[in-house]
Amino acid sequence: MNSASQTTPALRLRGLSKTFGQTKAVETLDLDVPRGSFYGFVGPNGAGKTTTLSMATGLMRPDAGTAEVVGVDVWEQPWEAKRSMGVLADGVTLFNKLTGAQLVAYAGLLRGMDRDTVESRTADLLRVLGLQDAQGKLVQDYSAGMTKKIALASAMVHAPELLVLDEPFEAVDPVSARTIRGLLESYVSSGGTVILSSHVMDLVQRMCSHVGIIAEGRLLASGTLDEVRAGSDLETRFVELVGLEGGDQELAWLQL
Numbered sequence: 287m288n289s290a291s292q293t294t295p296a297l298r299l300r301g302l303s304k305t306f307g308q309t310k311a312v313e314t315l316d317l318d319v320p321r322g323s324f325y326g327f328v329g330p331n332g333a334g335k336t337t338t339l340s341m342a343t344g345l346m347r348p349d350a351g352t353a354e355v356v357g358v359d360v361w362e363q364p365w366e367a368k369r370s371m372g373v374l375a376d377g378v379t380l381f382n383k384l385t386g387a388q389l390v391a392y393a394g395l396l397r398g399m400d401r402d403t404v405e406s407r408t409a410d411l412l413r414v415l416g417l418q419d420a421q422g423k424l425v426q427d428y429s430a431g432m433t434k435k436i437a438l439a440s441a442m443v444h445a446p447e448l449l450v451l452d453e454p455f456e457a458v459d460p461v462s463a464r465t466i467r468g469l470l471e472s473y474v475s476s477g478g479t480v481i482l483s484s485h486v487m488d489l490v491q492r493m494c495s496h497v498g499i500i501a502e503g504r505l506l507a508s509g510t511l512d513e514v515r516a517g518s519d520l521e522t523r524f525v526e527l528v529g530l531e532g533g534d535q536e537l538a539w540l541q542l
């Protein structure tokens with residue numbers, strides 16, 4: 287653990303902005319994710335979640351603004367910042383000519399871990415995530431759910447202070463999803479911080495202590511789950527804030 291105080295947010299974003307051509311994907315976004323929180327980042331398709339998380343984790347350079355992980359600037363001190371976080375990115379190609387076991391071990395070695403610890407943690411992760419039988423198989427031959435799980439294992443192997451997970455449950459079967467939920471919940475109980483993006487409101491409501499709602503690149507609400515849902519359920523609050531564009535409509539030609 288670095289010397290940042292316990293009150294230093296696990297993730298602190300200030301004025302983060304990104305424009306692609308005419309599209310303002312993220313606009314001067316400020317966000318604090320408290321340490322020890324389980325933070326759900328939600329928003330409609332194209333809201334700017336992946337762009338925000340990519341800039342926050344050093345995968346995409348912002349046009350403006352700063353990102354700090356436990357007080358360390360991600361763009362000024364990338365090496366130190368990256369040691370403190372584990373990232374499951376959306377749509378990033380893995381080194382898929384490696385086997386599952388090699389990929390996780392590689393992630394650990396890259397973070398400066400010794401080989402024995404890497405090997406024993408890799409074996410633990412593969413066992414817990416049900417990938418033991420596929421450990422010798424090339425990642426390019428993994429199914430979508432297996433790929434998600436091996437990427438998650440690679441993000442966790444160095445036991446970072448912060449886990450940033452873009453859609454960690456997408457394509458994952460219910461048994462594995464339950465295992466992953468359990469792993470993340472016990473990680474947070476032990477003092478870790480998770481920020482995850484998801485479209486599944488029930489899951490966010492069930493797991494997360496804090497929530498942020500983003501739409502059109504702007505943060506519309508952020509705080510504890512109870513603050514954000516304001517006496518309502520999260521889905522209702524989400525629709526109130528984001529609007530029902532395209533929702534609750536019918537197509538006459540699809541009525542058989």
Ligand SMILES: Nc1ncnc2c1ncn2[C@@H]1O[C@H](COP(=O)(O)OP(=O)(O)OP(=O)(O)O)[C@@H](O)[C@H]1O
Binds near residue numbers: 335
């Ligand atoms: N590399 C890119 N080039 C051009 N436009 C991009 C690029 N990446 C994202 N965008 C645009 O930026 C906006 C935000 O996209 P982003 O992927 O961050 O949204 P998201 O909230 O993660 O969406 P989803 O829930 O559908 O995954 C969208 O309008 C998208 O089309």
